[in-house]
Amino acid sequence: MNTNGEYAISVHGLCKKYRGFALDNVDIELPRGLVLGLVGENGAGKSTTIKSMLGVVNRDAGDVSLLGHDIDGADGKAARERIGVVLDEVGIPAPLTANDVGAVMASTYTNWDSAKYFSLLDRLSLPRKKPFSKFSRGMKMKLGIAAAMSHGAELLILDEATSGLDPVVRDEVLEMLRDFARDERCSVLISSHIVSDLEKLCDLIAFMHCGRILLQSDKDSLLDRYGILHTSAAGFASVPPESVLSIRESDYGVEAVVDKTIAGSRLGVGAASLEDIFIAMIKKGGSK
Amino acid sequence: MKGLLKKDFLVLFRAYKLYMIVAVLLVVQTFLSGWGWQVIFPALICGMLPVSLYSLDERDKWNTYALTTTYTRRGLLSEKYLLGVIIMLVITAVSALAMSVYALRVSADIQVDAALCTYDVFGHNVVIPYAAARAIESLLHSVSMALIPTAVSLPFMFLFGAEKGRLIAPVVLGFSATLLVSFELSRIGGAEGFVDLGAALGLAGIAAALYAVSWLVSVLIVQKRDF
Numbered sequence: 001m002n003t004n005g006e007y008a009i010s011v012h013g014l015c016k017k018y019r020g021f022a023l024d025n026v027d028i029e030l031p032r033g034l035v036l037g038l039v040g041e042n043g044a045g046k047s048t049t050i051k052s053m054l055g056v057v058n059r060d061a062g063d064v065s066l067l068g069h070d071i072d073g074a075d076g077k078a079a080r081e082r083i084g085v086v087l088d089e090v091g092i093p094a095p096l097t098a099n100d101v102g103a104v105m106a107s108t109y110t111n112w113d114s115a116k117y118f119s120l121l122d123r124l125s126l127p128r129k130k131p132f133s134k135f136s137r138g139m140k141m142k143l144g145i146a147a148a149m150s151h152g153a154e155l156l157i158l159d160e161a162t163s164g165l166d167p168v169v170r171d172e173v174l175e176m177l178r179d180f181a182r183d184e185r186c187s188v189l190i191s192s193h194i195v196s197d198l199e200k201l202c203d204l205i206a207f208m209h210c211g212r213i214l215l216q217s218d219k220d221s222l223l224d225r226y227g228i229l230h231t232s233a234a235g236f237a238s239v240p241p242e243s244v245l246s247i248r249e250s251d252y253g254v255e256a257v258v259d260k261t262i263a264g265s266r267l268g269v270g271a272a273s274l275e276d277i278f279i280a281m282i283k284k285g286g287s288k
Numbered sequence: 289m290k291g292l293l294k295k296d297f298l299v300l301f302r303a304y305k306l307y308m309i310v311a312v313l314l315v316v317q318t319f320l321s322g323w324g325w326q327v328i329f330p331a332l333i334c335g336m337l338p339v340s341l342y343s344l345d346e347r348d349k350w351n352t353y354a355l356t357t358t359y360t361r362r363g364l365l366s367e368k369y370l371l372g373v374i375i376m377l378v379i380t381a382v383s384a385l386a387m388s389v390y391a392l393r394v395s396a397d398i399q400v401d402a403a404l405c406t407y408d409v410f411g412h413n414v415v416i417p418y419a420a421a422r423a424i425e426s427l428l429h430s431v432s433m434a435l436i437p438t439a440v441s442l443p444f445m446f447l448f449g450a451e452k453g454r455l456i457a458p459v460v461l462g463f464s465a466t467l468l469v470s471f472e473l474s475r476i477g478g479a480e481g482f483v484d485l486g487a488a489l490g491l492a493g494i495a496a497a498l499y500a501v502s503w504l505v506s507v508l509i510v511q512k513r514d515f
């Protein structure tokens with residue numbers, strides 16, 4: 001396991017078993033300064049992976065190092081001081097106001113920066129005296145992000161932070177994350193089933209399905225490697241079967257997601273989105 | 289721990305105003321009528337506050353979030369026990385103050401309760417006015433009633449979650465009430481004008497021991513729990 005700090009996140013052999021679901025030897029590596037998107041359908045195990053990494057859920061097996069520290073070891077607290085987390089359900093007590101959250105966090109983090117927190121509240125147009133229970137889903141998420149970004153975090157971990165947000169707020173959130181990630185010391189792990197969000201933001205992509213990581217790759221290589229082939233049924237016959245991830249046939253011809261490194265440069269191969277590739281891999285059974 | 293306590297006090301003042309008002313009314317009653325049963329009720333009401341706050345934490349997913357910050361499982365649960373002790377101390381102190389004010393206010397009539405009680409403390413005879421002995425007894429009961437509900441309930445909450453764990457609350461309150469009634473009944477058979485401070489002290493001691501054991505059990509439970 002890498003604990004020298006070269007990686008913001010280094011997870012190896014992570015296992016967690018529940019009745020009817022298991023995380024199976026999950027490996028994730030996020031070099032410092034990059035943004036990793038963890039993509040998976042609902043129930044794929046993204047939240048369990050994140051919670052297991054953070055020690056919220058007890059692991060059955062596996063090693064986790066965050067910012068070079070063993071998260072469960074003696075220096076785990078030092079690592080947590082430099083990590084900001086936003087969960088799907090933010091977790092702020094309903095009766096508290098944004099002002100209250102600032103007061104609580106000031107006593108939680110050694111490096112809490114009140115000035116930064118309040119400037120983020122203003123930037124995000126968040127009311128300071130309204131109870132959290134009266135916040136909309138978007139406001140809740142934004143408050144969670146403001147809290148996560150106000151103690152000098154070098155690693156942000158966000159679990160489905162953009163799901164359920166309207167497009168305007170989603171764009172706002174993604175912009176904040178982009179700003180954060182511009183600092184080369186700062187890294188982000190963001191999980192989502194909205195692949196288009198991750199496509200805009202991430203340097204690296206990990207696909208997760210049924211508790212397993214199907215692949216982890218840099219986004220550009222992935223987009224370079226796979227494409228969508230539009231051809232006739234006769235034309236498709238010449239395509240090597242091992243290059244085909246998924247196929248959709250209709251009266252108008254064949255549309256297939258193909259591995260261009262195997263299929264070669266063919267006329268009619270267009271760009272595939274991450275969503276196309278992800279869905280194709282799931283259909284293929286996660287063999288790539 | 290400081291942040292956790294701050295969070296709980298903020299939630300208390302924002303979400304449990306009614307509890308506070310009832311507790312204050314009961315304390316005011318003590319100002320007016322002195323020592324007796326009513327001293328115990330604020331403790332009994334406020335003694336359940338750590339349990340109620342834990343339920344809110346679970347509903348709001350605070351525990352999950354807190355564990356992603358600098359807090360540990362042990363820290364999370366220890367804070368609830370510490371909060372219980374703080375609440376107990378505040379309630380006991382306020383009740384003591386209320387009884388003292390009452391004693392000063394009715395000092396002209398205090399002769400009514402001026403009988404003396406004699407106690408053997410490590411071989412020495414200690415003489416206390418009956419009224420003071422009743423006040424001390426009330427305060428000791430107040431300590432017991434503030435600690436027992438939390439001590440019994442919290443391990444169940446940590447083990448089964450707030451939803452199922454809460455089912456123990458009526459049992460705990462019933463148990464606490466039974467203890468108090470049996471104390472009052474035992475007074476009927478005892479010597480008139482004598483307050484059994486030893487029994488009250490014993491009960492407070494048992495409550496404190498139960499509280500400590502409960503904390504240890506909860507530490508074991510919570511280490512294995514997923515949030």
